[in-house]
Amino acid sequence: MNTSIVLSVVSDDRPGIVEALSDVLAGHGGNWMESSMLSLAGKFAGILLAEVPSENADKFVAALAVLDADGIKVLAETSSGAVQDENARYVGLELVGQDRPGIVHEITEVLARHAVNVQELETTVQSASMSGETLFLAHAKVFIPSDADIGSLQDELEALANELMVDLSLESPE
Helix, strand or coil: CEEEEEEEEEEECCCCHHHHHHHHHHHCCCEEEEEEEEEECCEEEEEEEEEEEHHHHHHHHHHHHHHHHHCCEEEEEECCCCCCCCCCEEEEEEEEEECCCCHHHHHHHHHHHCCCEEEEEEEEEEECCCCCCEEEEEEEEEEECCCCCHHHHHHHHHHHHHHHCEEEEEECCC
16 A cells, blocks of 8 residues: 655755655655646745655655755655545636736635635746736636535636736636
8 A cells, every 4th residue: 555645845956856856755665646846046846746655654754854964855744635526626717917916815815715726826927028017927727616606706706807907717628
């Protein structure tokens, strides 16, 4: 039997970080399942789902502490295997608008009020090609619970988008 362990990793960006993680994982008979990793402002940041044989789970987590000596900070959490609402609706959320502080907070506040679970969120800020203004772009994958009032959610998001002067859309996956 395997144990699922979610790792959060932060380090100064440099070559060898992923190799160091994979070395510890392989040394404990583990499997690299899913990950998302990138460099931000000179820091390496990542999240990883690993599976290790249950008998090696505690030793694996303990071995990760050795990476701290190399400046690689790892937070490890055993997965509880929380079950998603089988009837939840998977929806894509796209947002584009002039950047300003608080956009993510205001959108996620509406989502949380409707018990919408953000599964993935990617954001970026870039210069608009014609005007030179700073644009904020967001792409999210969310799960809307089966008992949610999607009409009310849509109305609140549209009202907020008008207030923030951003384009925001909810789209079912293809």
